[in-house]
Amino acid sequence: MSNVIEQIEQQIAKLSTKAVRKNTGIIRTIADGVAKIEGLSDVMYNEMVSFPGGVIGIALNLEEDEVGCVILGDVSQLKQGDEVSTTGKLLSIPVGKALLGRVVDALGRPVDGKGPIDAKESYPVEKIAPGIIVRKSVSQPLFTGIMAIDSMIPIGRGQRELIIGDRGTGKTTICIDTIINQARINKVGLASGDKNFRPVYSIYVAIGQKQSNVVRTISALEAADALQYTIIVAATAGDNPANQYLAPFSGAALGEWFMENGQDALIVYDDLSKHAVAYRQISLILKRPSGREAYPGDVFYLHSRLLERSARLDGKGSLTALPVIETQAGDVSAYIPTNVISITDGQIFLETDLFNQGIRPAVSVGLSVSRVGSSAQIKVTKQVGGKLKGELAQFRELAAFAQFGSDLDAKTKATLERGARIVELFKQAQLNPVSIEVQAAVLWALQKTYFDSIEVKHVVGAANSLKEFLTSRKDTLLTAIRTKAALSPEIEADLKTACDEWKNTFVTKA
């Protein structure tokens, strides 16, 4: 009994008698997830505002008479006249390794039913991007596991590479393949016990997507055992625009934790077109002046400040960004695509025509570019794939020209034959990333004309057969390529022996 009394007394003692100052306001109007509040004279821009029932909002418009707040949560319980108070805090979310393998919302709250997250730290959602002094140029590769990308449009750690294309052209697939490939590399690297190995953790931000698509992505990552290295931030189409607007910034905060703690992370923003639409919706409700395509004037700053947070820091880690943009009818000159193209360090353009021709991934070599990735490319890829982009571009040009006539000289015919084989070789099944050493071996075989005698329609099968042959029987050779990251005369001799052996087996089978 006395214990109970003591507990109550302790609780009373904790209650400070000092007056607590709160800055408050009253909801004047509330509509479409945005509240106009009278009062809040001390509110700061982007400050968290507390609504009744534990609902949180962010002050986005500080006007002379009122404050415009976006509400992150259930607005159905809020009404005109409710009291609102400032919190003095900027919006923060839990960060750290505890979130790996989890699906969270824009505020970092778990939505996967796996229980609470035991995060020790929190980071502000909005943060100024790292400055010039602390940055380091991109020089370490980040392998996507997609041959066409790793060999021709290489991506480095800390780079921002845009993935752009119409709907249904495989943009998300490239991102998921990249995440799966990071998980595979992490497993191999961590198992090897190499102290210099730096795993890459992935963050996938789903913005305005259908819930069924997000579930499919989670299942694909689970099936590939990649979810343990991944955090998913979901702000689906059913979430209010405020959450969709915040989700990429929350994802960036999660990635920054890895970067600032000396680790590497990859973040996928899928997609920023829907993000811009959500921001436009909020801005129009807040009565901000609208500009081109009714987007607010600061839509460029919205994406630039987000993507500038991806960097490689000197003495610390890196955050690589793969923003996704959906175009309409292949129009890359629309407002949002041009904005994001100009912010990023290159783009991978996916073409509907190529996709429909069965060339998947449908990477348009002519329009795709990586501005900084080549300095991050390892020597072996440069050795085997250095000329591929030029050869493929030449092939596309000649292929278009050759449609009008059948009389072609031998050189043109040879270029067309070779180009057709390269195109076939780059065809790759989804959710099946290829390790860099296998890619190098296959491309070496291409350079050494091992595929020249194979009919174009059998090249895909032959490439798959070679990959299987190498992974199942030539593990030592692949390990040598991976560790040395260059083709020495000994490795080339081993590759020749292996390819000769495979060619005999393959020809026998065919």
Added chain:
Amino acid sequence: MAADKQTKLLAKQLFKLSLVNGAVSPEQVAGVLGWVEQHSPRRPVALLKVYHHRIAIELAKSHAEIEHAGPVTEATLKLIEGAMSQRYKRVVTASAKPNAKLLAGLRVRVGSDIYESSVAGQLATLSV
């Protein structure tokens, strides 16, 4: 009828005219109301509503509303008036308003600031 941009702008100008040394002057307010009556500007009702709103907000900044559970002496009111006047660097008047829901203690409101020193407020803080 909602006030348009011009009406809001005029209300703002009238509001500025109503201040003397940063405080609302009753004489100036009377003058403004007289001018509105004489000149009958566009949308007078909307104009007066906006003007009223602005004046009310300004007056609230100079007034401490003290909600209390239990007795509050005149000396306490004077003490709070003095403290608030010093804090906001303007003359703040205080008025008491009983509120049994506070259980015990005080809650002082000056403009959009609330100074919570009631048991009900502290219990609410604990419950979060």
